[in-house]
Amino acid sequence: MRIAVLLFIVGFSIQAQSAIWRVGPALQLKTIHAALEKSSKGDTIIVTSGLYQEGNIRIGKSVVIIGEGESTVDGQNKFEVFTIESNNVTIRNLKITNTGVSSLSDLAAIGAENVRGLYISNNVIDNAFFGIHLANCKTSTVENNILTSRSIDELHTGNGIHLWKCQSITINNNKITKHRDGIYLEFVTDSFITNNVSEDNLRYGLHFMFSHNDEYSGNTFKNNGAGIAVMYSRGVKMFRNHFMENWGSTAFGLLLKEISESRIERNVFYKNTVAIYLEGCSRSHFSLNEFRENGFALKLQANCDDNVFEKNNFIANSFDLGTNGSMTLNTINKNYWDKYSGYDLNGDGLGDVPFHPVSMYAMIVEKMPTSIMLWRSFLVFLLDRTEKVIPVVTPENLRDDVPVMTSYDINS
């Protein structure tokens, strides 16, 4: 038995013994292509400083490719740079630039299809059409990459990190700017999207559809053309993200369409035109989020049901809540509203009278957007006050029965 184990270990270590190939303009191996041809499974290719213009590089073996110094791989504005066709490939520490632009295929700096066990990290991807494009991949990690594109228009700019039909992927600590969508996921499940920064993208900072049971935490989405839009997914978990400065007529801090059974917690929404817009969402839980200085903090369409909003902070928003109907199928409870003017006689920290977060003028603006022009005029002040005394237009049941008197510390 012992011998068998020993033999196994020895056999394994022999198998795992891998060669290291060095590539460089002054070395014997001048191109990555040549190194790939010589290498076998499990080998490491070190790409030393230099400029490599080799067209499309197909990786058909499980190899580790590591950049050393200033090694730049250039796609000459024509090609997809790396195409990964094998499992367990690692690409690290490279600078990849100038991919081609095509309207027929999604040319990427690093593209992969039908593989697993990829590790893509510490790369700088510049001026790419698509940055990292994974299709039908599993159990892979993309981290610490910096992706920048040229932000021309939506047709000629691709997505930063684009995942299609993937499973168990970790996207961690990447910085994506000036792409079309920062992070785009379609049919991606059981994945972790953490600590990324996605800003100044043409369309969405984060965009996903049909992607169930994914977790998004610690990300920052800032100043993207249309904010964040996520659709048709369930089991979405969003924790500790920052949604900031998504301004404009069609921008949303977070647009949720047909999202169900999800948890949105401890996020910060700061200075968005609309912080969260919900349409057709069900059974989701929103707690300990902070809404600060947004135009609308929440726009809750009447086709949402069974959602719970509790323990959130609403501070200095122009409107706290907007809605388009009188049906109330959601629960709003124990939030902090800076506009609350009630009292707390028994001192238990809970307000004694309910708070109605929908102001009359929010209803009017929802119906007639042009009337925003009269915002904060004396007339509007009078209308809001009258409505508070005798509610006619605003939904009577849409209220927080036990608003809290002091704001929550969402970081504790």
Added chain:
Amino acid sequence: MMRIVKYVALDILRNRFVVLYTLFLLLVTVTMFSIEGNSDKAILSLLNIILMVVPLVSIIFTTIHFFNSYEFIELLLSQPINRRSIFLSEYLAIATALCASYVVGVGLPITFFNPSIDTVYMIISGLLLTFVFVSLAFCAAVLTRDKAKGIGIALLFWFYFSLIYDGLILYVIYSFNDYPLEKVTLALISLNPVDLARIIILLKLDISALMGYTGAFYKQFFGSGLGIAYSIGMLGLWAGLPLILSLRRFRMKDI
């Protein structure tokens, strides 16, 4: 002319009312900033008060003062001075006194609490509003010889611009909601000095609300240097036109 301005202005400054007005503004401003930790919010609360109080005080005080100094004006008219310079001196004196109150009562404390570009807009629009409503008050005052009637007309002006006009705009928006109304409302807003002043300040502060669907359009217009120049120009026009009209009437008037 400058001598008349000097005498009238000194007379007004000696008047207890202007001192009270200054103290009131000072008190309100300091209180707002002391209560509200967030200076943006303090400015917004202050905005509501300024849009109400400054026009009201300007228009009522000016009308009353004009009627009270009728005898003084009659006396001046018996001298070899033309009506135009008497009228303009009265105007300048009152406007200067009220502007001084505003600067001391609001301008200085907010510059102290919140020195920023918003503050500059706040001060400019308050000053312009003072000029506009002093002009309107002169209009009301020359329309009639009866003091009570004059004050009534002045109050009506204030009501119209602070409340009734906005109601009319809201009605127009409501009635023609199916049409693109952005440019129409823009034009309508220009016809009300109080709205103009409000929007100048609001675009600097409450920007996220105004950036909604149609807000982007307004932002594009009012946010640009041209838009700001346009609003200030319109306010200037609002101060100038009533003044010219009332001056013409005053010159013809049988005192």
